[in-house]
Amino acid sequence: xxxxxxNLTKKFGDQVALxxxxxxxxxxEIIGLLGPNGAGKSTLMKSIVGALKIxxxxxxxxxxxxxxxDIESKKKIGFLPENNPxxxxxxxxxxxxxxxxxxxxxxxxxxxxxxxxxxxxxxxKKISQLSKGYKQRVGLxxxxxxxxxxxxxxxxxxxxxxxxxxxxxxxxxxxxxxKTVILSTHIMQExxxxxxRVILIHKGNIIQDSPISEFKGKYESLxxxxxxxxxxxx
Ligand SMILES: Nc1ncnc2c1ncn2[C@@H]1O[C@H](COP(=O)(O)OP(=O)(O)OP(=O)(O)O)[C@@H](O)[C@H]1O
Numbered sequence: 604x605x606x607x608x609x610n611l612t613k614k615f616g617d618q619v620a621l622x623x624x625x626x627x628x629x630x631x632e633i634i635g636l637l638g639p640n641g642a643g644k645s646t647l648m649k650s651i652v653g654a655l656k657i658x659x660x661x662x663x664x665x666x667x668x669x670x671x672x673d674i675e676s677k678k679k680i681g682f683l684p685e686n687n688p689x690x691x692x693x694x695x696x697x698x699x700x701x702x703x704x705x706x707x708x709x710x711x712x713x714x715x716x717x718x719x720x721x722x723x724x725x726x727x728k729k730i731s732q733l734s735k736g737y738k739q740r741v742g743l744x745x746x747x748x749x750x751x752x753x754x755x756x757x758x759x760x761x762x763x764x765x766x767x768x769x770x771x772x773x774x775x776x777x778x779x780x781x782k783t784v785i786l787s788t789h790i791m792q793e794x795x796x797x798x799x800r801v802i803l804i805h806k807g808n809i810i811q812d813s814p815i816s817e818f819k820g821k822y823e824s825l826x827x828x829x830x831x832x833x834x835x836x837x
Contacts, residue, residue: 604665604679604752604783605629606651611660613646613807620646622807624660633779635798635815636787639833643807644787645685648755651785652682664753678706681751685758687742691731695722698730699744706749713748720744720774736767743771747778754778756786760793772796791825801825805833 606628613621620643628634638644649655651662653669653676662669669676690698699713717726720740725733730741739759746754759775760768775784775797788794794801794815801818803811810832811818815825822828 604631605663606753606783607661607663607666608647608651609661609663611647611650611662612658613643613650613655614658619807621650621657624804624807624809626802626809626812628783628785631779631781631783632799633775633784633786633797634800634802635794636785636802636804637789637794637829638787638804642804644804645757647804648682648757648785648787649684651753652680652755653677654682654684678749679752681746681749681754683742683746683754683756683759685761687739689730689738689741689745692729694727694729695733695741696726698741699748702745702748708749712750716744716748719747719777721770736763736771739763739767739771740774743774752782754782754784756784758787758789760788760790768793791829794825803829803832 608624608626611621611624612619624647636644646655650657653673664676664679667675696713696717699716700710703710703713717723720743722737722740722744725737730738743759760771763771772793778784798815801811801813801815802809819825819828822831
């Protein structure tokens with residue numbers, strides 16, 4: 604899987620949410636997308652999955668432009684959006700079968716994914732009745748059902764209890780062995796636990812893109828590094 608983001612600019616009215624962004628990913632790794640509130644992380648993720656129309660630049664997935672190879676690209680990408688929108692009135696397995704039908708994939712893959720994300724005891728419940736952590740797992744399940752090469756996760760552990768955080772991280776880690784994962788988070792521990800590479804975005808600009816050790820550099824912690832890089836650019 605190769606993802607190339609070339610000179611990407613996205614504006615909302617006069618506001619530049621992404622400013623001439625360039626990113627290249629050529630191997631399977633888990634990448635942490637960091638940045639203060641409003642930095643442009645969700646905008647970048649939505650642009651990559653084709654949910655937002657970009658103003659300038661190109662996004663290439665395996666050398667093909669995602670706008671002109673829309674369906675082909677969507678087959679290769681899984682997305683867990685921020686706030687995890689789900690059909691609350693549907694039952695867990697029913698919902699996942701519905702998503703599987705959209706992708707045109709076999710029914711037994713649904714059971715496989717239910718097992719993988721650890722929601723077997725919850726599969727007959729209505730989504731509205733699930734705890735936040737289980738809803739998050741359902742969101743993750745829909746994102747990986749079609750076995751995408753690239754998985755985009757917008758704050759995947761947001762609002763989960765410590766046990767659920769560890770469990771979801773384990774699932775992501777497993778997936779990251781074979782696929783490329785880009786996840787956004789405000790939790791530096793999460794970055795340390797999962798990511799090999801860090802991309803730091805601030806006010807729509809990429810200000811760091813490096814292996815985690817390089818990102819940490821001379822600083823004692825990732826928090827300190829994050830603070831220093833973003834404060835210096837206020
Ligand atoms: N649909 C929209 N219309 C107008 N402005 C928007 C829209 N979506 C995002 N923005 C603006 O673009 C900027 C980047 O927002 P974005 O949601 O990408 O930030 P983020 O890094 O994901 O922030 P957070 O960490 O708070 O989730 C913000 O200033 C935001 O207000």
